[in-house]
Amino acid sequence: MRTIALINQKGGVGKTTTTVNLGAALARAGRSVVVVDIDPQANLSLHLGLDVPENAPSTYSVLMGNTPLADALVETTSENLRALPTNIDLSGAELELAGAFGRETLLRDAIRTWRDEHKKKTGVEPVDYLLFDCPPSLGLLSINGLAAADEVFLCVQTQFFALQGMSKLVEIIGLIQRRLHPGLKLTGIIPCLYDNRLKLSREVLGEVRRYFPGLVFGQSIATNVKLAEAPSFGKTIFEYAPGSPGARDYAALAAAVIEMEPTA
Amino acid sequence: MRTIALINQKGGVGKTTTTVNLGAALARAGRSVVVVDIDPQANLSLHLGLDVPENAPSTYSVLMGNTPLADALVETTSENLRALPTNIDLSGAELELAGAFGRETLLRDAIRTWRDEHKKKTGVEPVDYLLFDCPPSLGLLSINGLAAADEVFLCVQTQFFALQGMSKLVEIIGLIQRRLHPGLKLTGIIPCLYDNRLKLSREVLGEVRRYFPGLVFGQSIATNVKLAEAPSFGKTIFEYAPGSPGARDYAALAAAVIEMEPTA
Ligand SMILES: Nc1ncnc2c1ncn2[C@@H]1O[C@H](COP(=O)(O)OP(=O)(O)OP(=O)(O)O)[C@@H](O)[C@H]1O
Ligand SMILES: Nc1ncnc2c1ncn2[C@@H]1O[C@H](COP(=O)(O)OP(=O)(O)OP(=O)(O)O)[C@@H](O)[C@H]1O
Numbered sequence: 001m002r003t004i005a006l007i008n009q010k011g012g013v014g015k016t017t018t019t020v021n022l023g024a025a026l027a028r029a030g031r032s033v034v035v036v037d038i039d040p041q042a043n044l045s046l047h048l049g050l051d052v053p054e055n056a057p058s059t060y061s062v063l064m065g066n067t068p069l070a071d072a073l074v075e076t077t078s079e080n081l082r083a084l085p086t087n088i089d090l091s092g093a094e095l096e097l098a099g100a101f102g103r104e105t106l107l108r109d110a111i112r113t114w115r116d117e118h119k120k121k122t123g124v125e126p127v128d129y130l131l132f133d134c135p136p137s138l139g140l141l142s143i144n145g146l147a148a149a150d151e152v153f154l155c156v157q158t159q160f161f162a163l164q165g166m167s168k169l170v171e172i173i174g175l176i177q178r179r180l181h182p183g184l185k186l187t188g189i190i191p192c193l194y195d196n197r198l199k200l201s202r203e204v205l206g207e208v209r210r211y212f213p214g215l216v217f218g219q220s221i222a223t224n225v226k227l228a229e230a231p232s233f234g235k236t237i238f239e240y241a242p243g244s245p246g247a248r249d250y251a252a253l254a255a256a257v258i259e260m261e262p263t264a
Numbered sequence: 265m266r267t268i269a270l271i272n273q274k275g276g277v278g279k280t281t282t283t284v285n286l287g288a289a290l291a292r293a294g295r296s297v298v299v300v301d302i303d304p305q306a307n308l309s310l311h312l313g314l315d316v317p318e319n320a321p322s323t324y325s326v327l328m329g330n331t332p333l334a335d336a337l338v339e340t341t342s343e344n345l346r347a348l349p350t351n352i353d354l355s356g357a358e359l360e361l362a363g364a365f366g367r368e369t370l371l372r373d374a375i376r377t378w379r380d381e382h383k384k385k386t387g388v389e390p391v392d393y394l395l396f397d398c399p400p401s402l403g404l405l406s407i408n409g410l411a412a413a414d415e416v417f418l419c420v421q422t423q424f425f426a427l428q429g430m431s432k433l434v435e436i437i438g439l440i441q442r443r444l445h446p447g448l449k450l451t452g453i454i455p456c457l458y459d460n461r462l463k464l465s466r467e468v469l470g471e472v473r474r475y476f477p478g479l480v481f482g483q484s485i486a487t488n489v490k491l492a493e494a495p496s497f498g499k500t501i502f503e504y505a506p507g508s509p510g511a512r513d514y515a516a517l518a519a520a521v522i523e524m525e526p527t528a
């Protein structure tokens with residue numbers, strides 16, 4: 001089971017769009033996938049048309065210890081793709097959990113219980129991929145995502161502010177590695193909202209490649225309005241516009257992600 | 265003195281770009297302006313080329329009570345435009361201040377002291393406009409911005425997720441009005457990153473106008489790459505590309521903001 005946190009404290013860079021569509025592309029390639037919404041904006045849940053009423057099972061109730069993770073998972077309209085959705089209740093979690101015991105590892109512990117029980121019953125992993133959509137901050141919710149994941153994918157918009165936040169993020173990942181989870185590793189950087197016609201986009205992409213040699217995916221995700229339209233219909237790009245450049249980009253990214261899998 | 269918080273918990277919608285360039289446009293129109301960076305990403309400070317070393321006066325040291333606001337203000341390269349910059353120290357503030365007495369109104373109190381002292385010495389207001397650039401969340405830092413401001417401008421990207429977060433934001437503004445600051449009012453909605461060629465942009469703009477009749481500025485800010493390039497040079501749009509559509513849009517927005525001023 002690969003657990004990957006999609007993160008960047010810079011807002012609006014394509015984290016949610018990537019979690020949904022990379023998840024869907026991996027599912028189309030035959031991998032079993034769960035996408036987890038840990039953003040109080042609940043944009044991932046919204047994108048998939050999942051509306052969680054207040055007090056219903058959600059990421060929030062899992063973190064608060066009220067619901068086992070298995071009971072909060074829901075099906076989506078895509079085969080092999082399930083979700084752990086959330087709602088606005090989650091926006092209270094950072095303050096509510098500020099004093100809780102083990103507050104940084106609540107998500108990790110809930111996943112561990114789910115995984116162990118599944119392996120005991122069936123002898124195999126519950127899923128192939130677990131993807132976390134993080135909020136645009138480095139607070140307790142994102143820390144929970146990083147502590148629960150083994151890999152980090154950084155979504156980077158190829159614009160000026162992209163490079164600035166990265167040093168802070170790398171510092172936080174280092175902190176988590178030292179204090180909470182030595183196995184955590186930054187394994188991929190995904191260029192999002194890329195526009196090959198803009199000199200700014202090309203220049204920033206070049207700088208990101210120089211800064212993080214070997215970590216930046218060859219496949220960037222180009223700006224494509226179909227990707228921005230799909231969420232209004234509660235659909236992945238493959239359901240909304242399967243022939244679009246957006247669908248092609250995410251399918252190619254998924255192929256590159258699969259290639260990284262350790263051969264059995 | 266008008267105090268305006270530029271806010272939206274949705275990330276990457278144009279808050280920082282608007283605070284800098286609306287601030288600069290008001291300054292060019294002869295108003296004295298201070299822009300305040302209350303985002304731990306310190307994107308506003310970066311955009312203006314202001315690099316604040318650790319432990320130097322900043323929004324962080326003002327909130328922690330270590331520096332009077334007057335001592336943390338810095339000049340910018342634009343006439344009539346000053347800034348209260350910050351740095352990454354601010355990212356610790358939300359947890360550090362979680363238990364502080366009056367934690368929601370630290371910024372308001374610092375501004376009140378600065379204003380009262382200035383009026384005592386000179387008999388007039390310290391500035392005409394105080395603009396706050398808020399982070400993409402509704403945590404303690406954004407609450408401080410809302411409690412210190414009399415007006416709220418909502419920056420809205422004309423895309424699907426734009427409408428979703430607005431009901432939560434309106435709820436929070438109501439909470440602040442009831443509990444902290446009855447004078448707070450949502451007085452403007454600024455359509456940002458608008459692309460007239462996209463049906464999605466036109467549709468969302470129509471919905472935002474229906475949802476908030478009379479609050480949406482007639483002047484929207486169109487997508488213009490010069491606006492994304494200017495921060496890499498530490499410049500406002502008026503310094504970097506004064507003839508660009510981006511400069512024209514922000515100048516027209518500033519004129520509309522000035523028209524709202526109560527006539528003396
Ligand atoms: N490749 C793309 N082409 C066109 N539009 C895109 C693309 N990727 C994302 N978008 C749009 O850009 C906006 C920001 O994307 P998204 O919400 O996925 O970013 P995010 O990083 O998750 O934001 P936040 O920081 O608020 O969580 C959304 O309106 C989305 O529909
Ligand atoms: N009108 C515009 N045209 C082109 N690019 C723009 C425009 N407005 C903003 N941008 C670019 O879009 C990105 C997001 O804008 P900005 O950083 O101002 O948003 P924000 O809401 O402050 O983000 P955050 O939520 O991270 O604080 C930046 O790279 C910025 O340069």
Ligand SMILES: [Mg+2]
Nearest residue numbers: 015016039043
């Ligand atoms: Mg998101």
Ligand SMILES: [Mg+2]
Nearest residue numbers: 279280303307
């Ligand atoms: Mg900003």
